[in-house]
Amino acid sequence: MNVIETHGLSKSYGSTWALRDCTLAIPAGHVTALVGPNGAGKSTLLNLAVNLAIPSAGTVVVLGGHPAGSPAALDGIAFVAQNMPLYKNLSAADMLHMTRNLNRSFDQGYAEARLRELDIPLKRKVSRLSGGQQAQLGLTLALSRRPQLLVLDEPMAALDPLARHDFMATVMTAVVDHGVSVVLSSHILADLERVADYLVLVSRGRVQVAGEVEDLLACHQVLTGPAGESARYGEWLDVVSELRGEAQAHLLVRTKGVMEAVPAGWEAHSVSLEELTLAYLRTPAAASLPGPARSREARPAGVMQ
Amino acid sequence: MTTVATAADLRRGASSEPLPWRRMAWVTWCQHRGALIGVALLFLTLAVGFWVGGLQLHHAYAVAVACHPASSYACNTLVDRFNGTNDFLANGGLPQLIPPLIGAFLGAPVLARELESGTFRFAWTQGFGRWRWTLAKLVALGVVVTAVAGALGALLSWYFQPYFPAASQAIYVSNHLSIRTSSPFAPLLFDLRGVAFAAWTLAAFAVGVLAGVLIRRVVAAIVVTLVGYAGIAFAVGGYLRQRYVGPVVTSKLDVPDSAWVISQHWLTKAGRPASQALLNQVLLKTPPAALGKAGDPKSFSLSHYLVQQGFTQWTAYQPASRFWTFQWIEGGCLVALSALLMAGTIWWVRRKVA
Numbered sequence: 273m274n275v276i277e278t279h280g281l282s283k284s285y286g287s288t289w290a291l292r293d294c295t296l297a298i299p300a301g302h303v304t305a306l307v308g309p310n311g312a313g314k315s316t317l318l319n320l321a322v323n324l325a326i327p328s329a330g331t332v333v334v335l336g337g338h339p340a341g342s343p344a345a346l347d348g349i350a351f352v353a354q355n356m357p358l359y360k361n362l363s364a365a366d367m368l369h370m371t372r373n374l375n376r377s378f379d380q381g382y383a384e385a386r387l388r389e390l391d392i393p394l395k396r397k398v399s400r401l402s403g404g405q406q407a408q409l410g411l412t413l414a415l416s417r418r419p420q421l422l423v424l425d426e427p428m429a430a431l432d433p434l435a436r437h438d439f440m441a442t443v444m445t446a447v448v449d450h451g452v453s454v455v456l457s458s459h460i461l462a463d464l465e466r467v468a469d470y471l472v473l474v475s476r477g478r479v480q481v482a483g484e485v486e487d488l489l490a491c492h493q494v495l496t497g498p499a500g501e502s503a504r505y506g507e508w509l510d511v512v513s514e515l516r517g518e519a520q521a522h523l524l525v526r527t528k529g530v531m532e533a534v535p536a537g538w539e540a541h542s543v544s545l546e547e548l549t550l551a552y553l554r555t556p557a558a559a560s561l562p563g564p565a566r567s568r569e570a571r572p573a574g575v576m577q
Numbered sequence: 578m579t580t581v582a583t584a585a586d587l588r589r590g591a592s593s594e595p596l597p598w599r600r601m602a603w604v605t606w607c608q609h610r611g612a613l614i615g616v617a618l619l620f621l622t623l624a625v626g627f628w629v630g631g632l633q634l635h636h637a638y639a640v641a642v643a644c645h646p647a648s649s650y651a652c653n654t655l656v657d658r659f660n661g662t663n664d665f666l667a668n669g670g671l672p673q674l675i676p677p678l679i680g681a682f683l684g685a686p687v688l689a690r691e692l693e694s695g696t697f698r699f700a701w702t703q704g705f706g707r708w709r710w711t712l713a714k715l716v717a718l719g720v721v722v723t724a725v726a727g728a729l730g731a732l733l734s735w736y737f738q739p740y741f742p743a744a745s746q747a748i749y750v751s752n753h754l755s756i757r758t759s760s761p762f763a764p765l766l767f768d769l770r771g772v773a774f775a776a777w778t779l780a781a782f783a784v785g786v787l788a789g790v791l792i793r794r795v796v797a798a799i800v801v802t803l804v805g806y807a808g809i810a811f812a813v814g815g816y817l818r819q820r821y822v823g824p825v826v827t828s829k830l831d832v833p834d835s836a837w838v839i840s841q842h843w844l845t846k847a848g849r850p851a852s853q854a855l856l857n858q859v860l861l862k863t864p865p866a867a868l869g870k871a872g873d874p875k876s877f878s879l880s881h882y883l884v885q886q887g888f889t890q891w892t893a894y895q896p897a898s899r900f901w902t903f904q905w906i907e908g909g910c911l912v913a914l915s916a917l918l919m920a921g922t923i924w925w926v927r928r929k930v931a
Contacts, residue, residue, distance in 0.1 A: 323707075341706075341707075346705075350702075353702075354698075355695060357697075358699060359608065360694070369603070374596075374604060374700075375596075375703055375704035376596060417704070
């Protein structure tokens with residue numbers, strides 16, 4: 273099952289394309305990192321998936337074929353928006369009660385236990401909670417709904433490192449305990465490296481990279497060698513990006529899973545998720561989508577299953 | 578893929594059935610209790626004020642009308658006392674402010690605040706669904722607002738009753754007492770009485786809600802609501818209301834005092850419109866004797882003279898007996914308008930927002 277599946281999805285605001293011709297499938301059972309520079313279309317994509325925005329063209333279905341915003345989609349997806357919009361003048365208990373009223377399933381016991389663990393008094397108003405506590409409250413409300421999919425839009429942007437760590441710990445506990453699929457967007461790579469096992473890279477309104485982190489790392493390597501020879505390898509290697517210095521050049525190349533013979537004078541090493549992401553972000557023209565390499569029309573992996 | 582979805586559905590129980598509407602009652606109360614309590618306090622204060630003031634007014638009226646002989650100094654004092662009771666309320670200007678205030682401060686923020694603060698991203702991604710959430714809220718708040726305004730409208734109808742003497746008393750009152758009376762169609766009083774007050778309040782609320790969803794800013798939506806409401810109120814009061822039913826047209830000179838005169842003009846013997854200049858010319862040549870005996874200054878005398886000269890005065894008016902017809906027409910139209918505005922709001926929430 274794909275938790276989010278889009279075909280030719282586009283969204284324009286006036287004459288600006290926030291997202292353009294996006295075809296993508298995010299399979300269930302993953303913690304998916306949606307990465308991209310500011311303004312790349314991450315929030316737009318997530319808003320389209322939870323029906324807070326309406327596509328200008330194309331389709332988006334969720335949870336294995338339900339249209340975004342359909343009753344089944346609303347029941348199964350919990351969305352935590354950027355900046356944690358909660359009702360500031362209500363108490364934590366009121367927020368719990370409200371969320372319970374607005375949803376088919378709500379685990380009151382879990383919610384209260386979480387807030388106790390977090391030392392968030394039920395009677396306290398949201399406006400009097402710290403940023404970290406507000407984020408945890410928003411997350412707790414979302415997880416108490418026992419969703420199949422948890423969508424987090426830049427959840428940690430306003431949090432300090434400790435609050436960030438605690439926040440991700442709550443998410444990962446829910447993943448382990450309840451098997452919830454997670455899609456979270458961020459422009460802070462370090463947050464995601466530890467937790468994400470599926471990567472979607474969006475840039476300039478297009479999907480540039482999509483795939484399981486493990487596969488992506490296995491299919492790329494960095495070659496370091498004399499700068500003068502780098503142009504020659506560019507012809508027969510699938511070079512994603514190139515960093516050339518005075519003497520040395522670093523090439524990020526795509527392999528087909530097997531380590532290819534390294535030419536004399538060059539050395540190869542495996543790539544980290546951060547390196548890989550940065551390399552693609554530097555080269556917006558390059559793409560790595562499931563299926564045949566460099567094919568933009570590739571059918572997403574999830575569809576082929 | 579399909580099988581997985583079905584299994585998931587089964588796990589969640591009958592997920593095709595929407596969540597019950599009553600779930601929204603608590604949510605609406607929880608979010609708007611501040612505003613609702615404010616409205617309740619405002620209406621309660623007004624109700625007490627109009628109740629106390631109304632008792633004084635009714636008492637003053639009863640005393641003034643019962644006084645004999647009517648021309649005595651004592652009776653004139655009582656009439657003056659009635660005319661002066663709650664003078665500042667008599668023209669209806671103050672209660673006119675209630676509907677626009679409800680629209681601006683209760684209606685406009687309902688959606689504008691959600692959109693301005695971003696909380697709509699929370700509310701509209703819950704299982705209840707965004708358009709059902711909106712519909713439930715609008716209906717609940719709309720019903721409360723209409724009910725409370727209806728109650729206050731009934732109180733206002735009672736309060737203003739002395740200014741509209743019953744037909745049996747009207748002749749006595751107008752002939753013998755210089756008591757303050759009013760046409761039931763008086764522009765600022767018509768829509769405070771009967772069903773109109775509640776309908777206007779609901780319409781103001783609907784205008785506020787729509788302005789809020791379109792503008793997405795609380796303060797701007799409040800301003801636009803006030804302006805929009807004023808526009809509708811002036812259009813109805815100044816143009817539409819007199820056209821609800823075709824007016825009665827008569828060439829008689831004695832149109833009742835309580836009637837709402839829409840237009841009045843003179844025609845010549847040949848049936849052409851008579852200009853004011855022509856009428857003045859005729860009147861200037863009037864022999865003093867034709868104006869009736871001295872000491873009997875009948876107000877109609879000039880008009881009567883013109884009629885004798887072959888002119889005809891045509892008057893189009895709405896008789897006071899049409900009060901309730903007009904009330905129901907205005908109330909019905911405003912309820913329909915409110916329903917239309919709310920349907921537009923929900924459509925906008927469903928299809929256009931974000």
